[in-house]
Amino acid sequence: MSANPAPPLERRVPLNRERVLRAALSLADRGGIETLTMRTLGQELGVGPMALYRHVRNKDEIIDGIVDLVFSEIDLCAAGADWKPAMRERAKSVGAALVRHSWAINLMESRSNPGPANLRHHDAVLANLRTAGFSIEMAAHAYSLLDSYIYGFATTQMSLPFESPADVAEVARTMLQPFAAGEFPNLVEFITEHAMQPGYDYANEFDYGLEVVLDGVERALAPDAASSSIR
Amino acid sequence: MSANPAPPLERRVPLNRERVLRAALSLADRGGIETLTMRTLGQELGVGPMALYRHVRNKDEIIDGIVDLVFSEIDLCAAGADWKPAMRERAKSVGAALVRHSWAINLMESRSNPGPANLRHHDAVLANLRTAGFSIEMAAHAYSLLDSYIYGFATTQMSLPFESPADVAEVARTMLQPFAAGEFPNLVEFITEHAMQPGYDYANEFDYGLEVVLDGVERALAPDAASSSIR
DNA sequence: CTTTTGTGTGTACACTGTACGCGTATGGCG
DNA sequence: CGCCATACGCGTACAGTGTACACACAAAAG
Numbered sequence: 001m002s003a004n005p006a007p008p009l010e011r012r013v014p015l016n017r018e019r020v021l022r023a024a025l026s027l028a029d030r031g032g033i034e035t036l037t038m039r040t041l042g043q044e045l046g047v048g049p050m051a052l053y054r055h056v057r058n059k060d061e062i063i064d065g066i067v068d069l070v071f072s073e074i075d076l077c078a079a080g081a082d083w084k085p086a087m088r089e090r091a092k093s094v095g096a097a098l099v100r101h102s103w104a105i106n107l108m109e110s111r112s113n114p115g116p117a118n119l120r121h122h123d124a125v126l127a128n129l130r131t132a133g134f135s136i137e138m139a140a141h142a143y144s145l146l147d148s149y150i151y152g153f154a155t156t157q158m159s160l161p162f163e164s165p166a167d168v169a170e171v172a173r174t175m176l177q178p179f180a181a182g183e184f185p186n187l188v189e190f191i192t193e194h195a196m197q198p199g200y201d202y203a204n205e206f207d208y209g210l211e212v213v214l215d216g217v218e219r220a221l222a223p224d225a226a227s228s229s230i231r
Numbered sequence: 232m233s234a235n236p237a238p239p240l241e242r243r244v245p246l247n248r249e250r251v252l253r254a255a256l257s258l259a260d261r262g263g264i265e266t267l268t269m270r271t272l273g274q275e276l277g278v279g280p281m282a283l284y285r286h287v288r289n290k291d292e293i294i295d296g297i298v299d300l301v302f303s304e305i306d307l308c309a310a311g312a313d314w315k316p317a318m319r320e321r322a323k324s325v326g327a328a329l330v331r332h333s334w335a336i337n338l339m340e341s342r343s344n345p346g347p348a349n350l351r352h353h354d355a356v357l358a359n360l361r362t363a364g365f366s367i368e369m370a371a372h373a374y375s376l377l378d379s380y381i382y383g384f385a386t387t388q389m390s391l392p393f394e395s396p397a398d399v400a401e402v403a404r405t406m407l408q409p410f411a412a413g414e415f416p417n418l419v420e421f422i423t424e425h426a427m428q429p430g431y432d433y434a435n436e437f438d439y440g441l442e443v444v445l446d447g448v449e450r451a452l453a454p455d456a457a458s459s460s461i462r
Numbered sequence: 463c464t465t466t467t468g469t470g471t472g473t474a475c476a477c478t479g480t481a482c483g484c485g486t487a488t489g490g491c492g
Numbered sequence: 493c494g495c496c497a498t499a500c501g502c503g504t505a506c507a508g509t510g511t512a513c514a515c516a517c518a519a520a521a522g
Contacts (some may be wrong), residue, residue: 014488014500038479050480051501059479106337110390114406119415126417136425144387144433145440149376152383156375159341175345184350186357194367202375209376212451216443245469269510281511282470290510 015045017055021065025101028066033103036062063107068115070104073097076124083132084214087142090125091150091210098154105154109147134221142217149213153206160202168195246276248286252296256332259297264334267293294338299346301335304328307355314363315445318373321356322381322441329385336385340378365452373448380444384437391433399426 023044028036038049038059045051056062075093077086098105129139162171172191176184194200254275259267269280269290276282287293306324308317329336342349360370393402403422407415425431 037477039477048502050503053480054500106386109387112390112392112402116410119407119410119418123415123418126421130417130420136421139421140425141436141439144384144436145380145443148380148383148387148440150383151386152379152381153375155337155382155386156340156379159343161343171343176350179347179350184354186361187350187354189361190357190367190370194371205372205375208372209379212376212444212447216447220443268508270508279471281472281513284511285469 015047015051015055017065019045020052020055021062021069024062025066025069028103029101033063033107060113064111064113064115067104067107067111068117070097070101070108071115071121072117073100074117074121076121077128079124079127079131081128083128083134084218086128087125087146087217088210088214091146094150095154095206098151098158102154102158105151105158109151138221141220145213145217149209153209157202157206165196165198165200168200172196246278246282246286248296250276251283251286252293252300255293256297256300259334260332264294264338291344295342295344295346298335298338298342299348301328301332301339302346302352303348304331305348305352307352308359310355310358310362312359314359314365315449317359318356318377318448319441319445322377325381326385326437329382329389333385333389336382336389340382369452372451376444376448380440384440388433388437396427396429396431399431403427 020041024036024041027041027044038052041062042049042052052062056065074097075089077090098108125143126139129142130136134142162168168191172188172195176188195202251272255267255272258272258275269283272293273280273283283293287296305328306320308321329339356374357370360373361367365373393399399422403419403426407419426433
């Protein structure tokens with residue numbers, strides 16, 4: 001017959017792993033990791049849930065995949081670069097990526113199947129430190145300290161239940177409501193005199209702690225040179 | 232009648248919120264947070280899932296409750312104590328609690344309904360710092376840095392997919408298997424020359440970073456006194 | 463006695479991930 | 493051209509999740 005019963009006007013471009021992961025990342029970014037289900041992801045791609053299993057072993061593989069996509073957004077530091085600015089830039093790059101993908105914070109370090117971008121990232125950091133003269137032990141110290149701080153800060157930052165100083169007042173009131181008035185005086189003082197002040201933004205704390213950590217590493221590396229760039 | 236039709240030999244001691252939370256904590260400690268479901272928890276208490284809802288509004292309230300139980304295990308620091316040893320002890324106490332309840336790491340800071348033990352803990356830390364002469368700003372700096380490090384370290388520590396140096400070899404092999412031999416030379420060196428060495432235990436890194444952080448805070452507080460107790 | 467209140471149960475519903483089998487479109491082959 | 497293997501997506505089904513709702517039964521109160 002000349003008339004097709006169902007004319008494939010727009011030919012179905014087949015799914016692939018890449019498109020599945022991209023859509024999953026976009027979905028997680030927009031609605032958080034909990035809105036990423038096989039059904040919503042299928043809907044996003046105009047496809048049933050089971051179609052995804054042709055391109056991905058299971059949901060865990062999707063999670064691993066989008067976590068590695070986040071790692072791939074982090075700038076790699078050059079091996080020959082001065083370690084301190086390189087580590088500072090890396091820390092900020094990681095922090096920025098975690099802000100862009102806040103659902104990823106608790107997943108970046110806890111996946112047991114690291115992807116290529118993850119491994120490449122770690123390798124580049126170690127390369128920079130070793131080239132800069134860090135012993136393996138010192139590199140281990142520095143790396144542990146830096147990563148603990150970076151991920152810890154991102155965790156505490158993202159878990160703050162407010163966005164602006166105006167929210168702080170509201171949240172603090174409901175949080176402290178069930179308790180006696182003078183039960184937590186220091187906490188109340190801290191909130192009213194600090195967190196509720198106009199210019200307050202917890203994100204600013206990141207740089208301060210980062211400099212403390214970097215200076216500490218520098219001092220441990222060369223005990224005489226105390227740069228003390230802490231403001 | 233003298234003969235009871237169904238003699239309540241062991242009279243059903245009624246459930247209460249306390250027992251529900253204790254059982255939930257025990258369950259999470261034994262099998263991880265994912266094994267804590269309303270059905271398993273009911274089974275643990277010899278009761279149907281719906282019975283729990285008489286004592287708890289929903290599952291989130293159970294999570295909030297057991298997180299606060301973990302907070303209640305952390306030693307409170309005295310307001311008048313020297314801040315540096317007090318913060319050191321607090322950090323270790325938090326770290327120890329997180330090791331005992333590793334399921335809690337990602338929940339301690341991310342619950343938006345902090346319980347009384349949580350608030351009491353924060354209040355005590357702030358009291359110590361303020362009494363020791365920290366301005367509100369400096370207390371905010373120090374608190375942010377310390378907590379970021381503590382929780383960040385716990386996160387990275389708990390997410391390591393191995394327990395002993397023997398496991399490291401196995402895990403590293405399977406992790407690096409899909410990649411070319413010389414693709415990550417620094418990572419391979421780090422693993423073989425450091426993580427796989429006999430005495431290696433990542434937990435030891437905690438104290439090192441903690442001293443760096445404490446010294447950094449001390450220096451920021453009194454820029455002249457550089458104690459440099461870093462080994 | 464009746465009535466109220468507290469406590470646990472059973473059923474049911476809307477979700478989740480995913481195992482299994484069936485159709486169909488596509489591309490290589492004779 | 494016909495044929496067929498393969499790749500791809502779909503539909504159904506199942507076990508598991510949190511929990512809303514109506515009910516059963518106990519103890520206590522009036």
